[in-house]
Amino acid sequence: MSEEMNSRSIVIGERLKKAREALGYTQEKVAEKLNIGRPRYSDIENGKRDIPLKELYSFCEFFGRPLEYFLKEKLAVDSGFKVLFRKTEGDQEVAKVITEFETLCEKMYTLEEIADIKIRPSISKDYAYEKDRLLFWGKFYAKQERQRLNLGQASIRNLDQILEEKCALKIFYLPIPAERGIFGMFTYDEEMGGCVLINTNANFGKQLFSLAHEYAHFIFHKERLGIVSSEKEKDTSDESLADNFAGDFLMPEESVNDIFNIRIKNRKDLTAEDTIYFAEYFGVSFQAMVYRLNNLKLLSNDMKEKLISETWVNTVRRSMGISEPESRPKFSSLYFHLCLKAYQQNKITTSKLAEFLELPLYQAMELGRKIKRSVQDDECLDNF
DNA sequence: TCGCTGCTGGGGCGCGAAAA
């Protein structure tokens, strides 16, 4: 084996090991699935044996990773996902989602490199807090962040765009099986910056809340390599702080009070219709709105319990002319923009464009033609 | 203690080069 081949085999072997451990498989299981002997697979992982291209494709397919993952000299997220992997040990469905999340982050990083645009968070502020005053600090920093980002008191439905543009967060959307109780994930890496994954199986209101929640992790808990925001962990102090922050950030007390005073005035308690109106105004879920109104003492405990148990909320929403928006694209507008920019500058081929956007080649060719014809970036974005 | 991993030795198989 030549020296070059040897170093390549070592890199591939290390990536194979990471990919295998990410899915919680043993060497024996992988070897069995791929129909090779375990010692041979062990040798491959240890870089002692070169891998034929055909076999490498099988590995890509089996681990759900692009070929680049095994061949690239340097990965952006070589260390950043380790903790996430450990946290989801044994749950291969979730492990697969995380693998896809990692792949998306890696693609984003590659695109930034190709387009020569490195977008990194500029936050250097110290977000210190005391663990016994989480309500206070959540509210305090939510207000500060709104000011810092010039958001005023208005509702922020386009939070993903704001966080991408102003905080350089990388945001992706993927479905995670509902029964796992996972709403979002966050990971941070010096090289990559902050990366967020939102579960698209939740409704849009819940997704917005999860995004604000993950943003809280970004500002408070960057030192933790990976965070899975789930039902199981909701009572931990980090999760409580993130929830408090998200509630205050999305539904500022002043705004809620203002609307309450205009709409409700002299009435004794809110109705389900009122709560739906509030939720729609702030873009959050009905449930989040109920809890927020209750926390602000604008909704009695009895009414809170009654509203939370209601099953006809969606029927009322529809009768009020409110419908759930269509499904969300997996990629952010920034990711899409970087793809188009790289293609426009002839830095990626049509097949690469297809790969980055996960499109069939013919669609990528059509898009490519539009990009080439188009004079302005915006025009081609609108046309697609 | 058990499961996982790394490592070694023995043996089989296929392929290419050299010899008959």
Add this chain to the structure above:
DNA sequence: TTTTCGCGCCCCAGCAGCGA
């Protein structure tokens, strides 16, 4: 053209070390 030989690759069995 056929046979032989060397080499590389592979599999299997088994042992030792490590960590939970």
